[in-house]
Amino acid sequence: MHLSDLHFGRGANWERQRVLGEDLLRKLSTLRTERDVDLLFITGDIAFAGRSxxxxxxxxxxxxxxxxxxxxxxxxxxxxxxxDIDRTVSPTGLAQVRKDIEGQTPASLPKVLTAATANIIPRQAAYRAWVRDTLKRPTLVATDTTGYRETLELSGRPFPVQVIGLDTAWLSGGDDDHERLALNRARLGELLHDDDGHPLPGLRLGLCHHPFSWLRDGRECENLARDHLQILFRGHLHQPELAVQFSPGLTPLKCVTAGALFEPSGGDMNYAGFELVDLELDLTGRPVQAQIHFWGWRGDFWAPDNHVYPNAANGLVEWKWGS
Known part of the structure; x- marks a missing residue:
């Protein structure tokens, strides 16, 4: 299951409860009787102001x-x-980092980003505490600002599942973030390889909030991700989207964007939704086909949704690799 942009802390509680309350949980319980859900991905904006x-x-x-x-x-x-960033924390530090990365080349940028980590991490303090102490997922709290990698062994699967979570948001400062963010290509390369420098085996799934096009080093990071990730799950756009990122001579990268799960009345969108993704895999973990089930809020209840892809009967899109 993939969802994004929950925005807790914004909007009236009664409205949120109406959208995210009993009907949603009832539908998920019913879906659970029809299929096993192996993983839950939440690709950012759990909160609205990044506070506890x-x-x-x-x-x-x-x-x-x-x-x-x-x-x-x-x-x-x-x-x-x-x-998930508390923008009231260290605005001067953020301004300095943004100034420092201006004019950096792809080769020099990683060093500048690494040096900035200690001054910027406190802006994520509430998010990191929540993940580590409340959610009880300390391995998802990276020691730097690039991200984490976790390897799973799922029952009945003869290959590992690699989940690579990327922090595209650490340099966020407002509504003018386009091309002012950065990831750190050197550290991303480490996450996408084992300790001996070899590509990771099995199924390789990436998570991030922003499209790579929002990053100063987005082209370099996207090219690296194409060669090593099979699917990238992301959020931020507030509308569901399936996209294939192409570049001559490189492996296409399939991207699955979730719509916002909740935005109050009067917000910048009027769609709420999530996705269920069923993957058919070969014996090495390579995807053969994906079935993406889009679900949307219809004003009074949750139902399969085809408002973005009108030809998707019952909200179902089939996506084959190699197509």
Missing amino acids: GDYEQATKFVESIRSALHLAVERIFVVPGNH
């Missing part, structure tokens, strides 16, 4: 989803979004 009170609200919701899906906490994976 926002995450207190989010905890109850995530636990209710986990319970409805009969999912162990170890199967939950999250990455931060731009609203």
Whole structure:
């Protein structure tokens, strides 16, 4: 299951409860009787202002989803979004880092980003505390600002599942973030290889909040991701989207973007949705086909949704590799 942009801390509680309450949980419980859900991906903006009170609200919701899906906490994976940053913390430090990265080349940028980590991480303090102490997922709290990698062994699968969570949001500062963010290509390369420098085996899934086009080093990071990730799950756009990123001579990268799960009335969108993704894999973990089930809020209830892809009967899109 893939969802994004929950925005806890924004909007009236009654409205949020109406959208994310009993009908959603009832539908998920029914879906759980039809299929096993192996993983829950939340690709950022759990909160709205990156403060501890926002995450207190989010905890109850995530636990209710986990319970409805009969999912162990170890199967939950999250990455931060731009609203998981407390923008009141260290604005001067952020301004200095943004100034420092101006004019840097792809070769020099990673060193500058690494040096900036200690001054910027406190802006994510509430998010990191929530993931580590409340969600009980300390391995998802990276020691730097690039991300994490976790390897899973799923029952009945003769290959490992690699989940690589990327923090595209750490340099977020407002609504003018386009091309002012960065990831750190050198550290990304480490996450996408084993300790001996070899490509990771098995199924390789990436999570991030922003499209790579929002990053100063986005082209370099995207080219690297194409060669090593099979699917990238992301958020931020507030509309669901399936995209294939092409570049001559490189492996295409399939990207699955979730719509915002909740945005209050009067917000910048009027769609709420999530996705269920069923993967057919070969014996090495390579994807053969994906079935993406789009679900949307219809004003009074949740249902299969085809408003983005009108030809998707019952909200189902089939995506074959090599096509």
